[in-house]
Amino acid sequence: MEKIQVNGISLAYEKLGVGAPLMLIHGFPLDHTIWNDVANLLKGDFTLILPDLRGFGQSTTVETLYTMSDMADDLVALLDHFGIEKTAIAGHSMGGYVALAFAKKYLQRMSGLGLVASQAAADTPERKANRYKDADAVAQQGVGLIAEGMTPKLSANAGVQSFVRPLMEGQTPSAVIGALKAMAEREGLFTYLSSVSFPVVLVHGGVDALIPIERAREIKAVLPSARLVELQGIGHMPMMESPRGTAEGLRLLGH
Numbered sequence: 001m002e003k004i005q006v007n008g009i010s011l012a013y014e015k016l017g018v019g020a021p022l023m024l025i026h027g028f029p030l031d032h033t034i035w036n037d038v039a040n041l042l043k044g045d046f047t048l049i050l051p052d053l054r055g056f057g058q059s060t061t062v063e064t065l066y067t068m069s070d071m072a073d074d075l076v077a078l079l080d081h082f083g084i085e086k087t088a089i090a091g092h093s094m095g096g097y098v099a100l101a102f103a104k105k106y107l108q109r110m111s112g113l114g115l116v117a118s119q120a121a122a123d124t125p126e127r128k129a130n131r132y133k134d135a136d137a138v139a140q141q142g143v144g145l146i147a148e149g150m151t152p153k154l155s156a157n158a159g160v161q162s163f164v165r166p167l168m169e170g171q172t173p174s175a176v177i178g179a180l181k182a183m184a185e186r187e188g189l190f191t192y193l194s195s196v197s198f199p200v201v202l203v204h205g206g207v208d209a210l211i212p213i214e215r216a217r218e219i220k221a222v223l224p225s226a227r228l229v230e231l232q233g234i235g236h237m238p239m240m241e242s243p244r245g246t247a248e249g250l251r252l253l254g255h
C-alpha cells in the first residue's frame with residue numbers, strides 16, 4: 001500500500017479505477033480489504049480511494065485521544081495529496097460516522113454521501129458505557145474478545161466470518177481502544193444530515209444485528225431525497241454479503 005505522513009500518523013491507502021472520485025471507508029475494527037469485491041465491481045465507474053483509518057490495517061495511530069473529526073482530518077489530507085477538490089464518500093458503520101464528521105467539517109469537499117450499515121445517531125448512554133468497558137477489557141486482555149463477540153454479529157455467513165475474524169484479531173489494542181472511545185464520544189448528526197443537499201445513499205441489510213435497518217429508515221424519513229437500498233437477508237457486512245447490491249447502491253452516487 002502507498003502511505004502519506006499526516007497528523008502524526010502514517011496513513012495507508014489504495015487508489016484504483018477511473019472516473020469521478022469515490023472514497024470508501026471501512027468500519028470497526030476492520031480495514032480497507034472489506035471493500036475488495038465492491039472495488040472490483042466499481043473500478044470502471046469511479047476512481048476509488050480506500051484508506052485504512054488511523055490505527056487499522058497498515059496505518060499507524062497515536063496514543064492520545066482522538067475523535068471522528070480527527071479521522072476526517074486524516075482523510076482530507078489524502079484528498080489534498082491527490083489534488084482532489086470534491087469527492088463522494090461512502091462509509092461502512094464506523095466509517096459512516098467518519099464520513100458524517102467529514103461532511104460536517106468539509107461540506108464543500110463532498111459531492112455525495114453513502115452510509116453502508118451505518119447511522120447518524122449518537123450512542124445511547126448504555127452503549128457509550130459499554131464502549132468504555134470494552135476499551136478496559138481490551139487493555140487488559142487484548143483484542144481477541146472483541147473479535148469473538150463481534151464475529152457472529154457482523155454476519156451469519158461462514159465465509160464472511162472466516163474473513164473478518166482474523167482481520168479483527170490482527171488489529172492492535174491501541175487502535176481498537178482509540179476507535180471505541182472516538183465512537184463513544186461522537187455527536188449525533190441526525191438533524192444535520194436532514195438538511196444536506198448532496199445525494200445521500202443508504203445501503204442497509206434487512207437483518208443487520210449491529211445497527212438495525214430502522215436506523216436507515218429513520219434517516220430516509222427525515223431526508224426523503226435519500227435513496228434507501230434495503231438488502232433482504234443481509235447482515236452488517238453488505239459489501240461482502242451482497243457486493244452486487246452494495247455496488248449498485250453506491251453507483252447512485254455517480255449520478
Ligand code: MLT
Pocket residue numbers: 027028029092093094095183210
Ligand atoms: C462498526 O461496525 O463499525 C461498529 O460496530 C459500529 C458501532 O459499534 O457503532
